[in-house]
Amino acid sequence: MKKTKFGTLGVYTVLYLAFLYVPVLFIPLFSFNDSIYIAFPLKEFTLRHYADMIEREPLINALYNSLKVGIVVSIVSTVFGMLAAKTFTKYRIPGSKSLTAFISIPLVIPLIILGISLLTVLKSVGVTLSLITIGAAHTVICIPFAMFVLISRLEGFDKSMEEAAQDLGESPWMTFWRVTFPLAMPGIIASLLLCFTISFDEFILAFFLGSDEPTLPLYMWSQLRFPAKLPSVLALGSVIFITSFFLVCFAEWVRRRGVQTQTGSAI
Amino acid sequence: MSDESFISIKNISKHFGDVRACDDITFDIRRGEFFALLGPSGCGKTTLLRMLAGFETPTMGEIFIDGQPMAAIPPYERPVNMVFQSYAIFPHLSVAQNIGFGLRKDKLSKAEMDKKVDEALDLIAMAGYGGRGADELSGGQRQRVALARALIKKPKVLLLDEPLGALDKKLREQMQLELRDLQREVGITFVFVTHDQEEALTMSDRIAVMRDGKALEIDGPVDLYEKPKTPFCADFLGTMNFFEGSIDAIGGGEATVKTTEVGTIKSTGPNMNFSTGDAVSAAIRPENMKISFDKPTSGSFMEGKVRASAFLGDRAHVYINVEGRKDPVLTAMQNMGGAASRVGGDDHTVWLTWSDESVILLPQE
Numbered sequence: 162m163k164k165t166k167f168g169t170l171g172v173y174t175v176l177y178l179a180f181l182y183v184p185v186l187f188i189p190l191f192s193f194n195d196s197i198y199i200a201f202p203l204k205e206f207t208l209r210h211y212a213d214m215i216e217r218e219p220l221i222n223a224l225y226n227s228l229k230v231g232i233v234v235s236i237v238s239t240v241f242g243m244l245a246a247k248t249f250t251k252y253r254i255p256g257s258k259s260l261t262a263f264i265s266i267p268l269v270i271p272l273i274i275l276g277i278s279l280l281t282v283l284k285s286v287g288v289t290l291s292l293i294t295i296g297a298a299h300t301v302i303c304i305p306f307a308m309f310v311l312i313s314r315l316e317g318f319d320k321s322m323e324e325a326a327q328d329l330g331e332s333p334w335m336t337f338w339r340v341t342f343p344l345a346m347p348g349i350i351a352s353l354l355l356c357f358t359i360s361f362d363e364f365i366l367a368f369f370l371g372s373d374e375p376t377l378p379l380y381m382w383s384q385l386r387f388p389a390k391l392p393s394v395l396a397l398g399s400v401i402f403i404t405s406f407f408l409v410c411f412a413e414w415v416r417r418r419g420v421q422t423q424t425g426s427a428i
Numbered sequence: 429m430s431d432e433s434f435i436s437i438k439n440i441s442k443h444f445g446d447v448r449a450c451d452d453i454t455f456d457i458r459r460g461e462f463f464a465l466l467g468p469s470g471c472g473k474t475t476l477l478r479m480l481a482g483f484e485t486p487t488m489g490e491i492f493i494d495g496q497p498m499a500a501i502p503p504y505e506r507p508v509n510m511v512f513q514s515y516a517i518f519p520h521l522s523v524a525q526n527i528g529f530g531l532r533k534d535k536l537s538k539a540e541m542d543k544k545v546d547e548a549l550d551l552i553a554m555a556g557y558g559g560r561g562a563d564e565l566s567g568g569q570r571q572r573v574a575l576a577r578a579l580i581k582k583p584k585v586l587l588l589d590e591p592l593g594a595l596d597k598k599l600r601e602q603m604q605l606e607l608r609d610l611q612r613e614v615g616i617t618f619v620f621v622t623h624d625q626e627e628a629l630t631m632s633d634r635i636a637v638m639r640d641g642k643a644l645e646i647d648g649p650v651d652l653y654e655k656p657k658t659p660f661c662a663d664f665l666g667t668m669n670f671f672e673g674s675i676d677a678i679g680g681g682e683a684t685v686k687t688t689e690v691g692t693i694k695s696t697g698p699n700m701n702f703s704t705g706d707a708v709s710a711a712i713r714p715e716n717m718k719i720s721f722d723k724p725t726s727g728s729f730m731e732g733k734v735r736a737s738a739f740l741g742d743r744a745h746v747y748i749n750v751e752g753r754k755d756p757v758l759t760a761m762q763n764m765g766g767a768a769s770r771v772g773g774d775d776h777t778v779w780l781t782w783s784d785e786s787v788i789l790l791p792q793e
Binding site for chain 1: 504512513519529577581
């Protein structure tokens, strides 16, 4: 009886994981296939798409643009998210519920609407579209994520920690650096990664607000029209896939090690 | 400023919206004293402590510590340190780093800092624990680290918020004595908050009994217990049998109370400032009422029947039904030589005796 139950559950689990990951696994698979067509049957194994990728300057530029935007957006959003999270967890603000809801509106507005409205505003005040406008738009949608991640982290620890630090002679500013910041570290890392990921693969806002400097998703989309160039996009996709896999593992490792390493450092 | 009013609390009120957490409190705390703020939850004791620490701002009134007004001084500049109820040990720091946390501003060399931390670890009998992480400590050890972390700052006043609340009974009793000894050793004024009357009686030089945001009575433990001035205090510290009635005659350190339930009761105890006709309660502690199996021939006594008894090991509580009285009268007896087992079964007729000195007159609420 027990065995049957496990069997059914096992099949379900395999199907579930297959549904999630098999489509993604086609990308690395075809990136090593010696053909420009993404179709079975597979041809010989090759690394030439990877060599192509490295030599394709526009692609590398687009990757570089995306990294730049992603890093800046994740830092800026996390800082603003932290300020908001600190405010909401520390003070009893009248109407704080509706205020958090208000800040999270960008989460529920369809990106296409947000994109059009941002474009209208920016155009009407005469801002030139560039990576900066993309970054600003990404920050708008990332702040709510950062805020919620950090609120849940800040609510998780004893409030008297901060009072204890003040009681022991530290100003609110130093209390933040010596107590709040290290305690919020796992949340900060989570927020940075989350915002970076959101920005890195965001397409719609970048499409509306970008200029002649494309981000990676924009570039990839533009290349879909040229079958010859597609395999190197797949190669890049595989590299990103593997990198983000290790990045997530690393972040988890940092999160678990966090408390221990900080214990060993100087006062 | 004098040693008598080392901490001066003057007309302090704290309102949270419509709630008056503290309502016009005025009293002084002496230098070097172990002072308890005792009361049920919601009486304002923690709010008062937090105002001393600077975490709450009084709505009205002023606090002076060592002659210095505290109103404009933020928590991080006050000459006080606090042991939090949760202990608030920093989880990302080691024991030594926790204890040394407050020394940053003193700009000490590494060697001086280590020396101070080691001294503090010695003080709390935790030498050698400096390198441990905060999560490797037991409840009692966390409490000691919190104490050392505060004391290393050499505060004028140490504030303790329910310092023993998180510990189990045995450890709590041990820490009561240790805290007491520690306070004598360092000579710092301790102000601590508790809802546990036994803890307050054991540890403090003086106790402020608080209720509904007011300090009802302030006195030493013995006087508070033996000569309470309010029914609340009499009931909150220990237990009390109240016999309600009115003064029949008073004068010459003697009074008779005509009770509504059990006839007249004579008192030669404290609180004689009543006049004839005043509504009062004659209050007698359970341990001052003795059970007699034969009818006494002299002194004050009343007849009753054993309703139930609760055996507590070293002593027993016996509930006696007295005719005309709704609630049973509680007596406490030491279980010396198995005395508790001789009380006998229910409905046994016994006599309760007491000395008139032990009858305390209290105003009715």
